[in-house]
Amino acid sequence: MPELPEVETTRRGLAPHVEGRRITGVVLRRPDLRWPIPREVAELLPGQRIEQVRRRAKYLLLDTQAGSALLHLGMSGSLRVLPAATPVKAHDHVDIELDDGSRRVLRFTDPRRFGCLLWQPPGATHELLRDLGPEPLSDAFGGDYLFALSRGRKAPVKTFLMDQKIVVGVGNIYAAEALFEAGISPLRAAGKVSRDRYALLAAAVKRILAYAIERGGTTLRDYINPDGQPGYFELELSAYGRGGEPCPRCGRALKQAAIGQRATVWCPHCQK
Ligand SMILES: [Zn+2]
Missing domain, CATH: 3.20.190.10 (MutM-like, N-terminal)
Structure with missing residues (x-):
């Protein structure tokens, strides 16, 4: 997609x-x-x-x-x-x-x-x-913004991050990767993530999306570039699609489960 x-x-x-x-x-x-x-x-x-x-x-x-x-x-x-x-x-x-x-x-x-x-x-x-959240690469999106909107929310932080009313365009792949990079468990309640950790998460989202845009986009299948060439390439994914494989950070097995009906992979040791 x-x-x-x-x-x-x-x-x-x-x-x-x-x-x-x-x-x-x-x-x-x-x-x-x-x-x-x-x-x-x-x-x-x-x-x-x-x-x-x-x-x-x-x-x-x-x-x-x-x-x-x-x-x-x-x-x-x-x-x-x-x-x-x-x-x-x-x-x-x-x-x-x-x-x-x-x-x-x-x-x-x-x-x-x-x-x-x-x-x-x-x-x-x-x-x-209407009702769409800010663009993830805009100045309107950042750690303070996520922190403010998440107070009192019990939904998993991954579900929160993928909510288009919160921020647009953070799909399953990018949410999993950003949470891995920020060291945040995707299962943690959105309202229980600190301001400092949201700053890390927002920075990770921006870095990963900017990198993917720079590389020409990544996808699972079917995508064709405007010049007719397949647009998918090997983005070096740390977590997404790697359930059961060793965590790139600690070497323990990555865990896979469904959160909000979306497959999610994370490291229970590195992501808290
Ligand atoms: Zn790990």
């Missing part, structure tokens, strides 16, 4: 190819993805210039004066800029045609159709984007 680093990598890959380009047409090969595609996409986008490509959480927004196309890659989606003559394959659901002198399209491919293409009018905030 594309995580925040893959989405940010996609944004950075697309931006130079689509920003400033005028949309000459929109081809919808099916009426829906996860949800119906609103009629504004095909009616209002043609003729508009893409002013910028933005990311909010794991959503991408193509901003135009008429409004913004709001995209989510779901479980298996990808966005690529291709020559318009590139043959359409199964699961190539949407083409946004670009007038950039070389006849190219922004093509949205999504085999499992958990992705979406929605519409946000100018000046509005789509309901999917």
Whole structure:
């Protein structure tokens, strides 16, 4: 599943190819993805210039004066800029045609159709984007912020960290890795983690996400870079996916269990 680093990598890959380009047409090969595609996409986008490509959480927004196309890659989606003559394959659901002198399209491919293409009018905030917590790489997110919001909370700190209302884009892999790096047990109640340890945790989240973005994103499968190359690579994961293996820090066996229905690996010796 594309995580925040893959989405940010996609944004950075697309931006130079689509920003400033005028949309000459929109081809919808099916009426829906996860949800119906609103009629504004095909009616209002043609003729508009893409002013910028933005990311909010794991959503991408193509901003135009008429409004913004709001995209989510779901479980298996990808966005690529291709020559318009590139043959359409199964699961190539949407083409946004670009007038950039070389006849190219922004093509949205999504085999499992958990992705979406929605519409946000100018000046509005789509309901999917309301109630989201701050971006993890922004100054609004930090140890003091986590400490303040967590007081009195009994939920496991891992569940707390993965709550999109608390902070966006910290998926299962990154939560497990950040907790390992900060030495915090994923099972500990969020309200029982000290301010100092939240400072370590927030710093770990930022460091790991920034590193993954720098490396081009990591994922389990299915992700394709804007240039068509597989985007997954070996991020040196310390905990995630390594249940039963020796802890990289102390050598004891890493433990695996489900927390909030998500597989979690941690070291009971190093993480308290
Ligand atoms: Zn250990």
